[in-house]
Amino acid sequence: MSVVSGNAWPANDLWPREHYLSSGFRLRDWLLTTDHKRIGWLYLASITAFFFLGGVAALLIRLELMTPRGDLVTADTYNQLFSMHGIIMIWFFLIPSIPATLGNFLLPLMVGARDLAFPRINLLSWYIYTIGGIFTLFAVIAGGVDTGWTFYTPYSTMFSNTAVLAAVTGVFVVGFSSILTGINFIVTTHKMRAPGLSWMRLPLFVWANYATSLIMVLATPVLSCTLLLIALERVLGIGIFDPSLGGDPILFQHLFWFYSHPAVYIMILPGMGVVSEIITCFSRNPIFGYKGMAISIMSIAIFGFIVWGHHMFVAGQSLYAGVMFSFFTFLVALPSAIKTFNWTATLYKGRIHFTAPMLYGLSFIGLFTIGGLTGIILASLAIDIHVHDTYFVVAHFHYIMVGGMVTAYLGGLHFWWPKMTGKRYSELWSKVAALALFIGFNLTFFPQFILGYLGMPRRYHEYPADFQILNAMSSLGAGVLAIGYLLPLVYLTWSLFKGQPAGSNPWNAKGLEWLTTSPPLKHNFVQIPRVTEPAYAYDRDDG
Amino acid sequence: MSEQRAYLPDIERGLRFLPEQASRFAGDLDIFYLVMVVVCGLLTILVFALICYFGYRYRANSHANREHIPSPRTSQRIELGVLTIMFVVFMGLFAWSSDLYLGQYRGPQSAMTINVIGKQWMWKVQHPDGAREINTIHVPVGETIALRVTSEDVIHSFYIPDFRIKRDVLPGAYREVWFEATTPGEYRLFCAEYCGSYHSRMRGKIVAMEQAAYQRWLSRQGQHDTPEVQGARLFSSYGCSGCHIGESSVRAPELAGVYGRPVPLSSGGTVMADDAYLRDSILQPQKHVVAGFNPIMPSFSGQISEDELLQIIAYIKSLQPEESGTTPPDDTTDGEEP
């Protein structure tokens, strides 16, 4: 078998005669497909559109913040920009990003199944996602929404006169799409593993998606119920969060964060899964401490449910509730620390190939480390009093979600692109893009930590003049980052038409998905494979 | 627009990496923060260094020794070791931070309480002696100042970076925040919780002054009725005195001395008569009915503004039974007090 070498794609030009892309080219073959691989593509196309939409909003925000005065857009427009940026990026890009695209495509392949357990529900979830997206776009057209992605009451219920209802409906609807995806993944992982594929042989990508699905299934409905109460409050005049009726606006925050904190783990666990696949493959080493990795994924998912109060340290919960939530938050950092350690240790005595996916993977480890450790700083009650709702928080969660999840998503896309399309992409340009991303990202978000500790509150349209230098650095970085995101769009699209065939296993990787052709067959496998070895049975000497 | 900007008290400053340390808490917090940054920085450098070192040493075409990788048992032990070390480090940091936090939030006895009301998009301030300000708070240094904060509309957040304090300002509830300014000067006040269109203009400043300068400032503010006096006037103009004063025909609880004492309720049990209780009793009289009384008091919700409420509460607090120091409401002619 040919082997990955440092700088060349293997000369392997297998191209299957029949595969999932070759059967049916009409529009209805795509829109009515129940093939998980094609649904993965539907999701990929839609989330890419939303990603660039949310990205444009981000760029406008950064442009506005080049100067301390509000001179590019009005205050109201600015508020709508960051609200749309948050809503779109979180619910229409990050949450479905890895699970609904790579997960949809790969989960059945990785467990050795012909499809997910409920193919039609899988398609339904995409349609629900689309309907949610239409509501959100409608909210943008109908004058935008200015509540921030958090919809805090009583601002969202009684004071904002923007298209809150349309946006809330959009998010409410899209929640059901992730619930359905979650159910599908859980059932598939439980019931459809190939013979011999025990739980402890599952790739960590499957573990990560399984844990993510658990959170989706258990947390999303609480968000739905909270948004429903907001909608009822706006439409019917029901006042469960209305302080003038004796309702409690803090209750909204509890319900909201009960979902939205676990949702943060929806937005990072799949990335951890992807990186575990990449790091092992390109260091030709089994993962360091497989069991520890699987356990830490599950414990992050479970502990994630009891730390929501750390979003409310200054909102006036009792002192001791604050201390408890801080304690649990420190605890939830432990499994993350173990994971970072294990990825790094996986490199030890490996045979490391610096391919584009590997560059993304290593960037992920670095950025996630910074994001995670600043999370510890935020979990410290005393510091959080000072930096809560400042740019420190903004920088922290962008390190996790953008530096972590988006980097992992791009890494995964580069890793499995040859599998999904059967084509190779430009090696040089992909490395340039990975580098631009790493540099641009740090330039954008590192200055924001300093800004935050200096006290610049988030969601500020105008700011005191002495914050300008740091803000300008950040805006400059955003430009570089934008290049890092646009480049893959160009060369990956190019590869679809002009790329050389990749062959079934260009990286010489382990895992069931590499046993089938690239692109895979319509029903994935000629015969369901039988698994006889643990995951990542790499051999350091075969390269 | 320019008019809006005109009153924004911007404070000139150069580029810096730490905000000024202008309260007693700020110094303690910064030490902890710097330790945090050093610990986290070292861990980050460790990870980056290991990645670079392994990446170079075990690059695909190197001839490094790849024999003897740790067995699963060894790697499990290493993992547990790392876990234990991290656990100890994290718990240490947790204990330190919680200790700081509890110290900060429990706070010492305050010398005075200033009322602060947030509304879209300004801060309204009333000092204990009655002086009023908007978006600016003058305070003396070296004294513990408590702020009683509340909101007239949405949630705001009261934030002074140079003092390292922040507290959400909620509609329908009183929250307290306190600080002790150490250095005279002007410090920024921000609204940190997004509150609508001009959130970023809901800014103000804290002017910390030496005691003598503060006293001079106070005297320049002219004569004011204290909140107690203003509250006394409201107490009779809203008709509260009709029932709550001595020999009225309607029976209502006596208010003198009620503040700070437990009150027995008709539902059984007691409640501490604090600010929140008094506030509720005015706005939602039926919520806690005092034992032995009929629930006949009408609600004043929607009729009394937030500052008036604070004044009435101040008045009720000042009522002490058979005490000579307090001025009874009817004797106050114009509230002239030195």
Add this chain to the structure above:
Amino acid sequence: MLTTETTDRRLSAQGPVAEQFEAMQQQQASNQFGMWLFLATELLLFGGIFASYVVYLFLYPQGFSEASNLLSLPMGMSNTAVLLTSGLTMVLTEHTINAGRRRSALLFLLATLALGLSFLAIKALEWHHEYQEGLMPVLGLAFEHSGEHAQQVRLFFHFYFSLTGLHVFHMLVGLGLLGTIAVFILQWRDPPRIARQVQITALYWAFVDVLWVVIFTLLYVLRL
């Protein structure tokens, strides 16, 4: 590869296996498991409102018990009885269809449908009653209660209408499903598949039953 077991003689275990599965047993287990997961999400959807309700119940015990007295306990009781009976007929539907007895399955299904509809009728009557009493503080309608704790009673009725409204919505979905299955039974095209659909729907219907019992307990019965 699993061998298909032939011991299961129920109608739902017959017929061809869907292409992504290896065996009918696997397919059925997956369907049931999926439905249970869905019901878990439903439970959490209501759970958020239940939790909020309990929070306020502890905050305003008197106001909420005063409000609870205003609800019609007889109507609530009869609705509980009606819905529990429909749960029974639904189970009987599942049993009869698995035995391949099409006619009695259809009868039991229609009975379930009728009971569900009468639940809705009683609920509508109750709402109308509350509307007349001026106890419907939604959509800007006047709220005409003037007891001791008027404001908290109002809050209680906000919960009441949110919870019962959401439950009625679930009933409507359930009745829609039952109606569709009734049509399928009349056509009788793919009996094993219909039997499986009945199994899944019965699970959902049982959930809607249980949900009502919880709502009934919280709103009508529980006092602090």
